[in-house]
Amino acid sequence: MPAYFQRPENALKRANEFLEVGKKQPALDVLYDVIKSKKHRTWQKIHEPIMLKYLELCVDLRKSHLAKEGLYQYKNICQQVNIKSLEDVVRAYLKLAEEKTEAAKGESQQMVLDIEDLDNIQTPESVLLSAVSGEDTQDRTDRLLLTPWVKFLWESYRQCLDLLRNNSKVERLYHDIAQQAFKFCLQYTRKAEFRKLCDNLRMHLGQIQRHHNQSTAINLNNPESQSMHLETRLVQLDSAISMELWQEAFKAVEDIHGLFSLSKKPPKPQLMSNYYNKVSTVFWKSGNALFHASTLHRLYHLSREMRKNLSPEEMQRMSTRVLLATLSIPITPERTDIARLLDMDGIIVEKHRRLATLLGLQAPPTRQSLINDMVRFNVMQYAVPDVKEVFNWLEVDFHPLKLCGRVTKVLNWVRDQSEKEPDLLHYVPHLQNNTILRLLQQVAQIYQSIEFTRLVSLVPFVDPFQLERAIVDAARHCDLQVRIDHSSRNLSFGSDLNYSPREDSPVGPYLQPMPSEQIRSQLTAMSAALAKAIQVVKPAHLLSEKEEQHQQAVSAYLKNSRKEHQRILARRQTIEERKERLESLNVQREKEEMELREAELQKVRKAEEERLRQEAQEREKERLMQEHENIKRRHVRERLEQIKKTELGAKAFKDIDIEDLEELDPDFIMAKQVEQLEKEKRELQERLKNQEKKIDFYERAKRLEEIPLLKQSFEEQRIKDMELWELQEEERITNMKVEREMALEHKNRMSRMMTDRELFLEKLMASRRTVYEEKLKNFQDKLDEERHVRLDERKRERKEERRKVYYIEKEEEAQRQEEEKITKEREERERTEREKREAEEREYQEKLRKLEEIEKKRRQRELEIEERERRKEEERKVNDDQMRRKDLNRWSD
DSSP states (O other): OOOOOSSHHHHHHHHHHHHHTTOHHHHHHHHHHHHHOGGGOSOOTTHHHHHHHHHHHHHHHTOHHHHHHHHHHHHHHHTTTOHHHHHHHHHHHHHHHHHHHHHHHHHOSOOSOOOSOGGGOSOHHHHHHHHHSOOOHHHHHHHHHHHHHHHHHHHHHHHHHHHHTTOGGGHHHHHHHHHHHHHHHHHHTOHHHHHHHHHHHHHHHHHHHHOTTSTTOOOTTSHHHHHHHHHHHHHHHHHHHHTTOHHHHHHHHHHHHHHHHHOSSOOOHHHHHHHHHHHHHHHHHTTOHHHHHHHHHHHHHHHHHHOTTOOHHHHHHHHHHHHHHHHTSOSSOOOOHHHHHHTOHHHHHHHHHHHHHHTTOSSOOOHHHHHHHHHHTTGGGGSOHHHHTHHHHHHTOOOHHHHHHHHHHHHHHHHHTTTTOGGGGGGHHHHHHHHHHHHHHHHHHHOSEEEHHHHHHHOTTSOHHHHHHHHHHHHHTTSOOEEEETTTTEEEESOOTTOOOOTTOOOOOOOSOOHHHHHHTHHHHHHHHHHHHHHHHSOHHHHHHHHHHHHHHHHHHHHHHHHHHHHHHHHHHHHHHHHHHHHHHHHHHHHHHHHHHHHHHHHHHHHHHHHHHHHHHHHHHHHHHHHHHHHHHHHHHHHHHHHHHSHHHHHHTTTSOHHHHHHSOHHHHHHHHHHHHHHHHHHHHHHHHHHHHHHHHHHHHHHHHHHHHHHHHHHHHHHHHHHHHHHHHHHHHHHHHHHHHHHHHHHHHHHTTHHHHHHHHHHHHHHHHHHHHHHHHHHHHHHHHHHHHHHHHHHHHHHHHHHHHHHHHHHHHHHHHHHHHHHHHHHHHHHHHHHHHHHHHHHHHHHHHHHHHHHHHHHHHHHHHHHHHHHHHHHHHHHHHHHHHHHHHHHHO
């Protein structure tokens, strides 16, 4: 049964008393009752220590659901009065949970939990695995210590975020807790919880946009709110990158872009720089080198525009990275076989458009557009000299025999700089692939065939297998027309004249067209030659004569054009008038015919409706009669069934069928029941009388046989008891004699020590009496001093207690007066409503009485009218009889 307290202080004292004896659950129940009580909904200073103690107990007992309920109640109590108290309580709660988790982590050797989802710890697979696998003491300790506390800490973060969402007063605390939750996921490598946390934050942001009309709702147009949301999303993006959750990282990028679109002001350059840096990492991990390079371009331009103190070393490092990233973009767009078969070009374009929107671009970038931007802004000027010439070697110069050798030097330099610039090292494989493709394109323009060993010697940084793989990929993607002859180990280029390379094939160093390209442009060349032949066949003077004839025909038409136009208009007008006249005649005739048909149909419809109405009425009457009969029969049958279920009814009607009972008279059925009841009553009385006589005789015979047996048993038991008593008495006397002899012996032995004992006690007492008196005096002095201090303290506490009691009584008196005022107002309002209802009731009764009088008068008038009509009818009949008799007399005469 919950305990109710007049004051919250008493509940806190009671909880402390429970804690002193080690009863945490009763203490938690006491504080829970106070927090849930409707009587203490006004915030006071005592509420905060009560809430802190309550949350401390929840953490000790790992009662996360009770902590959640308490926090929601405390939010309702202090939200309008002291929101700072709610922040302090929430921070203290999370601090306690983190300390407990850290303590459990220190006791456990397991640093990372192997549980995939904390909300579903015991999966069927884990139960089966634990049943068939061995588990040592440390594993069991880790599972029992660390796992529950990690789960409790995760639930605490989630509950606090749900508690503080869409509340502008605690917005800073909300984002601090979100960032702490991200650190928790990083510390314990909780990927499933990280995904749930991201989904919750995304859901909270959607709720903010939907419920922006609430009083405490967050205004996303506020710059401070936007900056806090962006800060939290950047922490989320950084955590996702650290945990290698690239899908969550991409979702975080989309969220950040959505927040950018909500902001009316441009974001801060430092924020955009951090954003571009992380987005470039996400794009590179997703295998999208094009947008990775585009992001680095945006970061490069932003740094050049906004950073005035950019050092030459930083400029060189950024330019080198932009150059290598741009040249690492695949020369041909990567496209799988499935994408080509399914014709997914539209989907890919839409995807690129979405990614370009995340970077603030108007259109999706291409490799060529990025290279043009790099040339226009002269990025190569600031790059490292060892890397600067790579652009000319891959995109401008045509020298296939020295291309790979030159690029190899640059790649070796990049590998040497891996300690200083580790980000440049992952561009090496892409640069090698692009170099191989450029080499094949240039070799195809020079050679018709080349030995494979010769080609391998031109590419020193890959083995023959990788080179052959690159050649096959180039031919498969329609980037190059090449055939491999494994029998002769040769490569042939441009041998198929029907082959047509892709129209969007990349542009690079160009020397001469391939034979297949010449075949493709043959029609264009033929068209140009035929145009020249036409100019020879039809010279210019023939064209001028034809133009003069055309001008004469045009002038003749212009002279007669107005008359011809008027004639055509008149003819069209005549045709239109004739059409309108014929249409009006047809419409009038159709209208008359329709009216006749409508009249006939109306007659038929009315007759049919009348017939259907009469049939429906007859069917309704039959149905009502049938239902009435069925209801009556069902009621009779149910009643008879109930009677037959009783014991009396079953005996009375056991030989009569239920169908026959339905035909019987109810009086007959009742008489049958009464007769059966009387019969059973007589039989019962006879049975009871016979049974009474039988039991009486049996009991008398039993007692007569029992008397001698009881006497014999009593005499035997008396003899046994006497023997037992004599035996025990002899044993007791013997024991007492032995004990007395031993006591006398001890007395004689100990009496010799009495003199020594008394001397020792006198010496000891004399030596210790002085010490005792001195300590007693010191104790008395300290006692007087402590008594004086405690009396002063008690006076001060009593004074403070009286002051608190005075203020509390004053508040209670004010509250009582307010409640009495509200009660009086409510009673006055109820009295007014009651008087109003009584007045309305009296008015209604008065109206009802008047209506009854009017109805009574009307019935009286109707009775009078009927009486007059009856008298007139009787007089008329009498007059008719007299006239009839007169006529009969006249005819008889």
